[in-house]
Amino acid sequence: MARVVVDVMPKPEILDPQGQAVAGALPRLGFDGVAEVRQGKHFELEVDDSVDDDTLAKIAEGFLANPVIEDWTIRRVEQ
Amino acid sequence: MTARIGVITFPGTLDDVDAVRAVQRSGAEAVPLWHADADLHGVDAVVVPGGFSYGDYLRCGAIARFAPVMTSVIDAAGTGMPVLGICNGFQILCEAGLLPGALVRNDKLHFVCRDQWLRVENNTTAWSTRYDSGAEVLIPLKSGEGGYMADDATLERLDGDGRVVFRYVGENPNGSLGDIAGIANETGRIVGLMPHPEHAIDALTGPSDDGLGMFYSALDALGVAA
Structure with missing residues (x-):
């Protein structure tokens, strides 16, 4: 088994109103100096060793992310 | 001959x-279709209705797009069967690749629920021939993730080919690029829109009966008298 992490983020040109709302709340909470917040998704997959990188790429591009509006990265992490 | 129009139910469809009532009001037979049943039961057209299929988990429409019934809808759409996606149905058709672009969270983060004026930009699609071009219609809009997004090349193609079917009139309710409320595919047989024509079929339950025209239009496209 291996742990695979897929991070999905809204593309830079796509408006991220959730991230903006978080950024807008920080000064009200007394935290200054945070210029921007972008909010995305973080997936942790436990996969068999038989699952190759091509399959992981298909999972990320075809399902976990929507390539129209999101970018994604895939990495295997040490257990 | 009575047209038979399928209406899909997913877990979480509202x-x-x-939609069944609107189909029946137009004079067609409504055929319930179940998400887990790949059989379209010989319908002539399909409506993918609104709601929160699969709880909107992952992304709106992302899981519904892989339901067995959608595999059949995608096949049938490829052979020219008219398909209408309303709200969550529009999101599902975009996720399925039947329509370009994607729907994202409203720009002001609020769920918008109001009667919305739309302008008919294209009255040649299978779902819009009953409207006058440029007509303004009053249709309820109720969605939290109705902002239409696509890259510049796609937007130019939609504009250039006249594939924007409806635009929002007045203040943009959700940040949709180009004030886009609804679009069509290349052939005009597949249409998706965020507002709800099925909620505007009579004065008793809606702000107008402006939505009925979409269902009558489909009957025209199928060559069936309404």
Whole structure:
């Protein structure tokens, strides 16, 4: 088994109103100096060793992310 | 001959009952279709209604797009069967690749629920021939993730080919690029829109009966007298 992490983020040109709302709340909470917040998704997959990188790429591009509006990265992490 | 129009129910679909009612009001036979059943039961057209299929988990429409019934809808759409996606149905058709672009969270983060004026930009699609070009219609809009997004090349192609079917009139309710409320595919047989024509079929339950025209239009496209 291996742990695979897929991070999905809204593309830079796509408006991220959730991230903006978080950024807008920080000064009200007394935290200054945070210029921007972008909010995305973080997936942790436990996969068999038989699952190759091509399959992981298909999972990320075809399902976990929507390539129209999101970018994604895939990495295997040490257990 | 009576047209048979299928209405899909996914777990979490809300507006299938109103969609069935609108289909029946137009004079067609409504055929309930179940998400897990790949059989389209010989329908002539399909409505993918609104709601929160699969709880909107992952992304709106992302899981519904892989339901067995959608595999059949995608195949049938490829051979020219008219398909209408309303709200969550529009999101599902975009996720399925039947329509370009994607729907994202409203720019002001609020769920918008109001009667919305739309302008008919294209009255040649299978779902819009009953409207005058440029006509303004009053249709309920109720969605939290209705902002239409696509890259510049796609937007130019939609504009250039006249594939924007409806635009929002007045203040943009959700940040949709180009004030886009609804679009069509290349052939005009597949249409998706965020507002709900099935909620505007009579004065008793809606702000107008402007939505009925979409269902009458489909009957025209199928060559069936309404």
